[in-house]
Amino acid sequence: MIRKTVVLNPAQYFASQSTQKRKFLELGRGTGKTTYLGYHDVQLVKQMPKASFAMVGSTYSQILSRLLPSVKEGLEMFGVYEGVDYVVGSMAGKKMGFELPFQSPDVFNNVIHFSNGSIFQLVSLDHKDSGRGLNSYAIVGDEAALLDEERLNINVRNTNRSQKAIFKKSPLLNSELFLSSTPLTKKGKWFIDAEEKSLRRPDEFYYLKATAKCNLSNLRPDYFEYMKESYTSDTIYNAEMLNIRPKEITDGYYAQLNPDIHYYTDHDNSYLESLDLSQVDAKSFNWRQDRDVNPNIPLIISVDWGANINSMVVSQMQGDTYKVLKSFYVKSPKILDHLFTEEFMPYYQGFPANLVKFYFDRTGNSRTANSKLTFAQQAEQLLRSGGWKVHMMTVGANPDYMMKFRLINSMLKDDGRRRLPKIRINQSNCADLIVSLEHAEIKDSSRGLEKDKSSERRKGVEQQHATHLSDAFDYPIYALFNEIFVNQHRTSEDIPLSSF
Incomplete structure (x- = not known):
């Protein structure tokens, strides 16, 4: 020493x-x-x-x-x-x-x-x-x-x-x-x-x-002012910088979300323990460390596009459980390409099923600057050039926030009395998504109750804690399960939605 x-x-x-x-x-x-x-x-x-x-x-x-x-x-x-x-x-x-x-x-x-x-x-x-x-x-x-x-x-x-x-x-x-x-x-x-x-x-x-x-004495003189500009919300800034604890949002948009029920960890530690600890780098952490992923069935991916951040959530339908496996994001100045070429494709390189079902909202049909391709087409092209097979699963017009609220909270209710699948979220692979979900509030507007998106309006580099990732979480769930939910609610004796 x-x-x-x-x-x-x-x-x-x-x-x-x-x-x-x-x-x-x-x-x-x-x-x-x-x-x-x-x-x-x-x-x-x-x-x-x-x-x-x-x-x-x-x-x-x-x-x-x-x-x-x-x-x-x-x-x-x-x-x-x-x-x-x-x-x-x-x-x-x-x-x-x-x-x-x-x-x-x-x-x-x-x-x-x-x-x-x-x-x-x-x-x-x-x-x-x-x-x-x-x-x-x-x-x-x-x-x-x-x-x-x-x-x-x-x-x-x-x-x-x-x-x-x-x-x-x-x-x-x-x-x-x-x-x-x-x-x-x-x-x-x-x-x-x-x-x-x-x-x-x-x-x-x-x-x-x-x-x-x-x-x-060990930091730049304007450290707090500099960092405040980097946060998308006062809640996150106050917590991480000032030790002001976030209020518990008991009536948030994901009101039925319960960490004890909906979060899990499931890493393949035999793979991780086989690594040479002196040689571990970013490439060591890939889908092979995830025991919860089924390598033989397609990945469900959903993207939320944005000027300051592009976000992705990766899921799979496994039996009676909708598993949320991983979340990714890239922030400006990085662009949509980097979300696929630096995040998703390196992490899932060599994935045996080699097929994605791709969900996105209507803004995916908008053309990128100086390109004849839409955002979705550009993403599809990136995936195919990386050797992936792609099924485009567009969701059409964006659904009403209240419709999504009812569906998702019904699934999170998780009482075994519905035909809808359970939702489970890998907490170690989706840490930023979980913050986004737990801090998504609901507001009453002229259009009725909807998700409060105000956290997205402040420019900064911490957009992963705003509602972008939660939106990416919503898209495939609504597309896959809303019809089942609506038909079931019309004919079953399920618990009334007013109980949420």
């Missing part, structure tokens, strides 16, 4: 001085989460040589794509370097003369191994057995708002029990650290609930809220 001087900002300093075993840090963007994560991890390694720690993520995909790069960056800030002070995902450390932990795992493919024998085992909550059998001395979790609390308790917290006499004076023995920005969706409520626990049990829980205002 190389000696480096790092000055902690006030939030980082107060967190470092807290003595509680369970720390929850709600930190806005720019506050210095990566720096504190690096500091904390270094302290664990120094205080408890040869100990085993659990580093937890919502999915193994999230660990590899976001958590692990943050950990490496944070460690480097404190003079701890990969390939010198630690290795990732291999037994190379043993060959380099590293100490081994007290309880050495049989394989090191999901382990960060430090030269003094300390290890972090990467634990993903989407793997039911991940973490089981582990005896850990501490827990670390970044992006904690994405974690499922029940799985966290069963798979990880139960392992945080190891004791050694030589560590009895270590302040971090059996500690927990969870960091996150303010949750944007209902799934993260467990994290902010810890604030109340810190008030009732201050000796056990430490809860800190901070924004980048405590870190201005």
